[in-house]
Amino acid sequence: MENNREQFGSRLGFILAAAGSAVGIGNLVGFPVNAAKNGGAAFLLIYALFVFLVCLPVMMAELAAGRQSRKNPLGAYRHFVPQQKLWHIGGWLSLITPYMIAVFYAVITVWILGYLSGIVTGNLDKLADSRHFGEFINSDSVFFYLAAITGLVGLILVSGVRDGIERGAKVMMPALFLMLLGLVVFVLFQDNALAGVRFYLIPDIGKITPEVVNSAMGQAFFSLSLGMGILITYGSYMDKANAIPSSARMVAITDTSVAFTAGLLILPAIFSFNPETNPDELSSSSISLIFTFLPKIFLAMQAAVGYFGASLVAGVFFLLVFFAALTSLVSIIEVPVSGTMDELGYSRRKSLYVLGTSMVLFALACALSFGRVDFLTSFISYGGSTKSFFELVIDIFYETILPLNGFIICLLVALRWQRDKFDRELEAGADDFRGTLFERYINFSLRTFVPVLLLLIFINTVMAKYFGISLLNLFA
Numbered sequence: 001m002e003n004n005r006e007q008f009g010s011r012l013g014f015i016l017a018a019a020g021s022a023v024g025i026g027n028l029v030g031f032p033v034n035a036a037k038n039g040g041a042a043f044l045l046i047y048a049l050f051v052f053l054v055c056l057p058v059m060m061a062e063l064a065a066g067r068q069s070r071k072n073p074l075g076a077y078r079h080f081v082p083q084q085k086l087w088h089i090g091g092w093l094s095l096i097t098p099y100m101i102a103v104f105y106a107v108i109t110v111w112i113l114g115y116l117s118g119i120v121t122g123n124l125d126k127l128a129d130s131r132h133f134g135e136f137i138n139s140d141s142v143f144f145y146l147a148a149i150t151g152l153v154g155l156i157l158v159s160g161v162r163d164g165i166e167r168g169a170k171v172m173m174p175a176l177f178l179m180l181l182g183l184v185v186f187v188l189f190q191d192n193a194l195a196g197v198r199f200y201l202i203p204d205i206g207k208i209t210p211e212v213v214n215s216a217m218g219q220a221f222f223s224l225s226l227g228m229g230i231l232i233t234y235g236s237y238m239d240k241a242n243a244i245p246s247s248a249r250m251v252a253i254t255d256t257s258v259a260f261t262a263g264l265l266i267l268p269a270i271f272s273f274n275p276e277t278n279p280d281e282l283s284s285s286s287i288s289l290i291f292t293f294l295p296k297i298f299l300a301m302q303a304a305v306g307y308f309g310a311s312l313v314a315g316v317f318f319l320l321v322f323f324a325a326l327t328s329l330v331s332i333i334e335v336p337v338s339g340t341m342d343e344l345g346y347s348r349r350k351s352l353y354v355l356g357t358s359m360v361l362f363a364l365a366c367a368l369s370f371g372r373v374d375f376l377t378s379f380i381s382y383g384g385s386t387k388s389f390f391e392l393v394i395d396i397f398y399e400t401i402l403p404l405n406g407f408i409i410c411l412l413v414a415l416r417w418q419r420d421k422f423d424r425e426l427e428a429g430a431d432d433f434r435g436t437l438f439e440r441y442i443n444f445s446l447r448t449f450v451p452v453l454l455l456l457i458f459i460n461t462v463m464a465k466y467f468g469i470s471l472l473n474l475f476a
């Protein structure tokens with residue numbers, strides 16, 4: 001069944017593209033702050049255990065499902081279970097989820113671009129004003145930036161897997177690593193930086209509660225792009241000669257290293273320029289950190305390096321975040337694009353037009369839901385609060401449904417994928433994988449505790465978010 005499906009050109013290209021998908025705002029800001037608040041190195045250790053013991057098997061299952069079926073997520077579920085339609089729900093969920101995540105992530109990427117251009121044009125001082133964010137997201141300039149992002153993502157995706165996605169990742173990811181390292185070195189040389197490092201890395205086991213374990217698990221799962229159909233889709237573009245086990249491991253290592261390294265940037269920066277900070281009081285929302293807190297920190301650097309120097313550091317940081325967001329956005333839009341290409345027989349260009357137009361309309365609905373249009377601003381009430389359209393999309397598709405999608409793929413492996421066929425797919429291109437402990441671990445975990453854990457996380461989130469009932473308190 002080796003049709004003329006597009007393929008990644010090299011193993012490195014695949015790894016960079018998948019790491020580009022995984023590395024996002026969550027790694028750069030969410031992870032460091034979460035770690036600092038929740039036990040430092042103790043959190044880091046729990047996070048790393050989850051990445052390698054729970055998430056890596058799911059990642060390999062998704063890649064194998066894509067590569068064996070050579071299809072988008074829906075096509076993959078149909079490939080494995082042609083008759084029983086109930087299973088196809090798993091495929092549909094893995095198409096709708098990325099579609100909706102793309103919608104709100106596009107809005108966040110638009111803001112990042114807006115801030116980047118604000119810094120480049122010499123307006124860091126304005127961005128650091130607390131009122132700026134609220135004004136900016138309701139200003140007309142977001143429409144301009146939305147058009148720019150749509151054009152840019154369209155340009156990358158219309159060029160296809162090798163010339164678009166892979167080439168983009170090969171440029172943006174190395175640039176991202178370099179900028180990150182450069183900023184870390186700069187920040188570590190500032191006064192007081194070590195206070196931040198200490199806060200970040202000294203383990204505090206006492207802070208590890210069931211809630212914290214749950215959030216480390218969730219963070220690890222989201223960070224690796226699992227449950228979004230992305231790895232199924234990218235797997236379908238993988239060459240059989242490229243090893244899944246070692247490539248997946250590289251992606252997990254890269255993603256975790258970037259998150260870890262970002263902590264060496266964010267926390268020292270906060271402590272150096274604001275030594276009084278109490279990390280417990282930092283917002284746990286990546287959005288308010290990036291758009292309201294960090295610009296202040298960058299502006300404070302002007303005492304040490306002048307306004308231009310501060311703007312330069314801030315500019316590099318926002319460019320870094322922009323690359324991280326753009327590679328994630330590209331990967332997630334590719335999922336429904338490959339879906340319509342496979343299932344409806346559309347050309348890449350036609351898929352992009354059809355999906356792009358409808359996504360932009362949804363993105364506009366998000367962009368207007370911060371006070372501009374009442375109906376969208378107070379869209380719905382649940383769990384004791386009123387939510388905007390934007391918040392609803394995040395709650396459902398980002399915070400709730402991903403573990404469910406992960407659970408379903410585990411069920412597919414356990415119930416509908418013959419063990420030897422699954423093993424053979426993982427062994428293709430990885431001769432040394434056969435018969436290893438690693439192979440046995442992957443099989444064991446995907447059929448036992450991984451689906452159980454994912455299902456528990458899903459149920460817990462639903463209860464907490466929509467019914468205000470915290471199951472974790474039962475253990476506390």
Ligand code: TRP
Nearest residue numbers: 022024025026027223225328332
């Ligand atoms: N790691 C991403 C983040 O930190 C989460 C993510 C993974 C993501 N894949 C994605 C977000 C694809 C958007 C699109 O933000």
